[in-house]
Each structure stands twice: as C-alpha cells, then as structure tokens.
Amino acid sequence: MSATAEPPTTATVVAGARRERGLRAGPLLLTAPAALALLLFLIAPLATFAVYSFLTGSLYEVSGPLTLENYREIAESDLNRTLARNSVVVGVLAAVTSVLFALPIAYWLRYTASRWKTLVLFLMVASFLASYLVRIYAWRTILGTEGVINSGLGALGVIDEPLTFLVFNRFAVTIALVHIYLPYVVLVLYAGLAPLKPTYLEAAQDLGAGRVQRWRRVVLPLVAAPAASALLFVFVLSAADYVTPQFLGGRTGVLLGVQVQVAFSTGDYAAGAAISFALLAGFLLCYGLVALALRVARVDRLRFVS
Amino acid sequence: MSGGRLSPIAGLVTLAGVLFLWLPLLVVVLFSLHETASLSFPFEGLSLRWYERVYESPEVRAAVQNSLIVATTTALVTLVLATLAAYGMSRARSRWRAPLSLLFFLPITLPGLFIGVALVIAFTRTETSLSLVTVTIAHLVYVFPFFFVLARAALERLDPALEEAAADLGANGATVFRRVTLPQVWPVLVGAACLAFALSFDEFVITFFVVGPDPTLPLFIWSSLRKTIDPSINAISTLLLAFTVLLFVVTFGLASWSERRRRGAVDPLALAGAEAPR
Numbered sequence: 001m002s003a004t005a006e007p008p009t010t011a012t013v014v015a016g017a018r019r020e021r022g023l024r025a026g027p028l029l030l031t032a033p034a035a036l037a038l039l040l041f042l043i044a045p046l047a048t049f050a051v052y053s054f055l056t057g058s059l060y061e062v063s064g065p066l067t068l069e070n071y072r073e074i075a076e077s078d079l080n081r082t083l084a085r086n087s088v089v090v091g092v093l094a095a096v097t098s099v100l101f102a103l104p105i106a107y108w109l110r111y112t113a114s115r116w117k118t119l120v121l122f123l124m125v126a127s128f129l130a131s132y133l134v135r136i137y138a139w140r141t142i143l144g145t146e147g148v149i150n151s152g153l154g155a156l157g158v159i160d161e162p163l164t165f166l167v168f169n170r171f172a173v174t175i176a177l178v179h180i181y182l183p184y185v186v187l188v189l190y191a192g193l194a195p196l197k198p199t200y201l202e203a204a205q206d207l208g209a210g211r212v213q214r215w216r217r218v219v220l221p222l223v224a225a226p227a228a229s230a231l232l233f234v235f236v237l238s239a240a241d242y243v244t245p246q247f248l249g250g251r252t253g254v255l256l257g258v259q260v261q262v263a264f265s266t267g268d269y270a271a272g273a274a275i276s277f278a279l280l281a282g283f284l285l286c287y288g289l290v291a292l293a294l295r296v297a298r299v300d301r302l303r304f305v306s
Numbered sequence: 307m308s309g310g311r312l313s314p315i316a317g318l319v320t321l322a323g324v325l326f327l328w329l330p331l332l333v334v335v336l337f338s339l340h341e342t343a344s345l346s347f348p349f350e351g352l353s354l355r356w357y358e359r360v361y362e363s364p365e366v367r368a369a370v371q372n373s374l375i376v377a378t379t380t381a382l383v384t385l386v387l388a389t390l391a392a393y394g395m396s397r398a399r400s401r402w403r404a405p406l407s408l409l410f411f412l413p414i415t416l417p418g419l420f421i422g423v424a425l426v427i428a429f430t431r432t433e434t435s436l437s438l439v440t441v442t443i444a445h446l447v448y449v450f451p452f453f454f455v456l457a458r459a460a461l462e463r464l465d466p467a468l469e470e471a472a473a474d475l476g477a478n479g480a481t482v483f484r485r486v487t488l489p490q491v492w493p494v495l496v497g498a499a500c501l502a503f504a505l506s507f508d509e510f511v512i513t514f515f516v517v518g519p520d521p522t523l524p525l526f527i528w529s530s531l532r533k534t535i536d537p538s539i540n541a542i543s544t545l546l547l548a549f550t551v552l553l554f555v556v557t558f559g560l561a562s563w564s565e566r567r568r569r570g571a572v573d574p575l576a577l578a579g580a581e582a583p584r
Contacts, residue, residue: 138330
C-alpha cells in the first residue's frame with residue numbers, strides 16, 4: 001500500500017477516505033480497524049490463553065517454566081474423563097437430533113407452496129434470537145419435579161408421583177440444547193437446499209428416479225456439506241456449554257465446560273486454560289476429520305456461513 | 307413444485323418443530339401472568355403483580371440500564387467497524403482476502419466459553435479491571451461476524467456499474483460511498499445494527515467471564531435463577547423476549563423493504579431517477 005501506513009485508527013481511515021485517498025490506496029485498508037481490533041481482542045488473548053495452559057498455576061497467578069503438567073493432570077483425572085465422555089455423548093446426541101429434526105423442516109420450507117411459509121421462517125429466526133437463559137429457564141420450569149409436565153399430569157390424575165427421569169440428567173440437557181440450536185440448523189439446511197430447484201427433482205423423476213433415489217442422488221449430496229457443518233457447530237457449542245448443565249444436568253449431565261467455569265471462578269487459571277485448550281484441540285480435530293471425510297466423499301467444501 | 311408432491315410428513319415435522327420451539331416460551335409467558343408465586347398447574351388466575359414488582363425493582367433497573375449502555379455502544383461501534391470492513395472486503399482484490407475472511411468469521415465458530423476465557427486471561431494479564439468496558443469489548447468481538455456477514459452480502463449484491471459510473475463522473479471514493487453505495491444499503495446496515503444490539507443485550511456465556519461489579523440483565527437473570535424462582539423471572543423473560551422479537555421484526559422488515567427497493571432500482575427508469583442531479 002501507499003505511504004499512509006501509519007497506525008490506522010477508525011478516525012484516520014475515515015478521514016483518509018474523506019481525503020479521497022482511502023479508496024485509491026486500496027479498499028482493503030478499510031478493513032484495518034476491524035482487523036486490528038480482532039487481533040488485539042481475540043487473537044492475542046487466544047495466544048495468551050494457549051501459553052497459560054502450559055504454565056504452573058497458583059491463585060490468580062501463573063509462573064513458568066513451560067510444562068505439560070496441566071495436561072497430564074487432566075488426562076489422569078477420573079472426573080475429567082467422565083465429564084469429557086458426557087460432553088461427547090450430549091454433543092453427539094444434540095447434534096444428530098437437531099440435524100435429523102431440521103432436515104424435513106428445511107425441505108418443507110424450500111419446496112412448500114403454503115402461505116404459512118413466511119410465518120414459519122419468521123418463527124424459526126425469531127426463536128433463534130430468543131434469550132439463551134430464558135430457554136434454559138423454560139425447560140427447567142417444564143421438566144422440573146414440580147414443573148409443568150408433572151403438575152399438569154398430576155392435576156389430570158394421570159400420575160400420583162412426579163416423574164423424576166425428566167430433569168437433572170443428560171436427557172434434559174440434550175433437549176434444551178436441541179431447542180437452542182434447531183433454528184440455526186434449519187436455516188443452514190434451508191440455505192443449502194437453495195440451489196436445488198424444484199425442476200431438478202422433477203427432471204430426476206421424469207428420468208425414472210423414485211423417491212428414495214431422488215433423495216440419495218439429488219438432495220443428500222447437496223445438503224451433505226451444510227449438514228456436516230451444522231452437525232459440527234451444534235456438537236462444538238453443546239459440548240462446550242457450561243450453563244445448561246448447571247440448571248438441567250444434575251449429577252449425570254455435567255459437561256467439561258462446567259469444570260472450566262469452576263477453575264476460573266476459583267482462580268485456577270492455568271488448569272482452566274488447559275481444560276479449555278484440550279477441548280478446543282478436540283474440536284479442531286473433529287473439524288479436520290469432517291473436512292477430510294467431505295473431501296473424500298467429493299462434496300462441496302465445508303462452510304460455516306452460508 | 308406442485309403442493310401435492312411434498313410429503314405430508316415434512317409438513318407435520320415442521321408443525322412439530324414450531325410447537326417444540328415456541329410452546330416452552332409460551333409457558334414462560336403464561337406463568338408471568340400467574341396470580342400466585344407457583345410455577346405449576348393448576349393455574350390460579352391472572353395478575354400483573356409480577357410485572358409491577360419487576361418495574362419497581364432497583365436491581366432490575368440498574369441491570370437494564372447497564373445492558374442498554376453496553377448494547378448501544380456495541381451496536382454503534384460495530385456499525386462503523388464492520389461496515390468499513392465489509393465495504394473494503396467487497397471491493398478489494400487481494401491475496402489478503404482469504405486470511406481476513408477467516409479472521410472476521412472466527413468469533414462465530416468459537417464457542418463463547420473460549421472467547422470469555424481468553425479475554426479474562428488477557429484482561430488479568432494487562433491488569434485491566436473488569437467493568438462495562440470489558441463487557442463491551444467482549445461483545446464487539448462476539449457480534450462482529452453477524453453484522454459483517456449481512457453487510458458484506460448486501461454490498462456484494464449491488465450493481466458495480468453504478469459506483470463505476472459515479473467514479474467516472476469524477477466522484478471520489480468517499481463521495482461514491484456516501485452518495486451511491488450508502489443510499490442503497492442503509493436499511494440493511496440499520497437492520498444489522500439492530501441485530502447486533504439484540505445479540506449484545508442478550509449475551510451471557512462470554513459476559514459471565516468478563517463482567518465487573520455492574521451486572522447486565524442476563525447476569526441478573528442468572529443470579530436470580532440460582533436463588534428462589536418465582537414468576538418475576540418469567541415477567542423479565544417475557545419482556546426480554548418481546549424486546550428481542552421486536553428488534554428482529556425491525557431487522558426483517560428493513561431487509562425485505564431494502565430488497566424490494568433494490569429490485570425496483572434495476573428498472574432503467576429508476577436508474578435515471580437515481581442519477582438525477584441534486
């Protein structure tokens with residue numbers, strides 16, 4: 001770029017653009033303030049956080065030298081291993097359930113001629129924006145021992161004792177997570193189906209493809225990449241969730257993220273950093289594996305934002 | 307496709323999905339109007355007393371005020387930073403585009419837990435005391451990609467011929483942006499700023515780590531959830547839901563209005579009108 005490569009704050013870039021120089025110096029210069037902000041407030045903190053996981057921690061302090069001790073402790077802790085297993089189970093359940101639930105909905109949204117289509121689409125997106133805490137609270141009041149289901153069934157005389165299997169376990173955590181991420185998955189799959197014009201399906205049918213074959217040879221190859229990215233997205237966010245398990249998980253539904261929160265609220269930054277970094281490394285591995293699988297299957301590349 | 311070909315199963319699952327998403331939220335709304343402090347059936351009559359209690363609570367007021375400050379600042383700063391970034395990316399041809407794209411999308415792909423943990427470590431390291439400023443910084447990082455995606459999509463849909471024509475007629479970069487680009491995309495930008503506001507107003511996962519002595523509204527709800535549960539939480543939740551849905555209606559409305567307007571602008575007569583001297 002030109003000689004205007006002084007530290008570009010928002011003000012200087014805007015002023016630069018006003019002085020009709022910014023755009024000629026290359027439109028990319030306009031991305032500088034945002035890029036600097038993200039480097040400073042995201043990349044640098046992530047790097048610090050990675051280094052912390054290799055240090056020895058005491059209360060709110062860390063000290064060198066670099067060591068793998070934190071990771072060894074995580075690997076040897078029975079509690080962490082149980083929580084990691086819970087995270088994988090809940091993450092996979094939430095991800096698979098969301099995608100299987102969302103597929104027919106996205107399909108309906110894409111091909112329906114119904115006048116309800118816009119309303120359904122609106123309700124999907126609006127519910128995605130509905131507060132995360134409010135949803136968790138909603139499931140707590142519905143599934144609780146004195147919750148809506150138990151008190152309702154009790155009032156109707158269907159049950160005498162409250163059903164205790166509804167809450168404080170993995171099932172309750174999974175159902176709340178599906179509730180939180182379903183709208184997102186629907187929108188991703190809906191966008192994935194966009195290039196598939198109804199006429200293609202008609203053409204496939206005219207060429208003699210049955211319902212199963214149309215799904216297998218036309219629909220699925222197109223939604224494979226968005227479905228895989230949605231699966232990953234829900235898996236990662238569910239497995240790293242630390243709020244839902246606190247309110248709905250009881251003893252069997254605690255996830256690894258809760259350990260991170262506990263470590264940070266008790267001031268053990270090094271241990272917390274190590275657990276979360278291990279989790280992040282696990283996610284990156286999953287991402288790599290799915291991307292590889294998609295490449296082998298020769299479908300469109302993985303995209304998070306459609 | 308003719309309506310008859312679509313399997314009724316897809317329609318039924320869609321109906322089930324809508325009910326699954328909205329019934330739990332409606333239950334929250336229903337019990338916010340409950341006359342007694344109980345959150346279970348039988349339902350014993352309607353009352354607005356929980357709303358009165360929320361309205362009179364100084365803690366709720368302080369939390370709402372904090373959230374408004376953070377969300378407004380986040381939305382305004384994001385509007386400037388992300389619009390510039392989206393405009394730059396949509397008009398640039400450079401090998402830096404791919405790494406910058408990755409950087410700009412990164413916060414959406416990272417669970418909030420990691421952003422929160424990384425930021426609290428960085429703030430501790432630099433001895434920055436936690437306050438609404440640190441919360442705002444965290445929200446800027448979190449909200450950025452959502453705004454950026456919408457703004458960039460809107461900017462890339464524009465007809466480049468309009469900007470080229472203005473530049474050929476002697477307008478400089480800033481004038482082209484202000485007089486040609488901005489009039490076409492401002493509704494999307496305002497809508498995206500509303501979305502940024504809503505996302506910030508409602509953020510909990512990251513905020514939990516970087517919040518100081520002044521709680522935001524989600525932090526207040528969280529701490530109430532850990533104490534006794536009564537319908538005043540339902541009342542706050544209902545108001546929060548109504549507010550978010552309202553902001554979304556504004557976003558949705560502005561975006562679709564802009565789209566209709568833009569399609570109209572492809573009409574050559576409208577083009578001639580747009581280029582009329584002022």
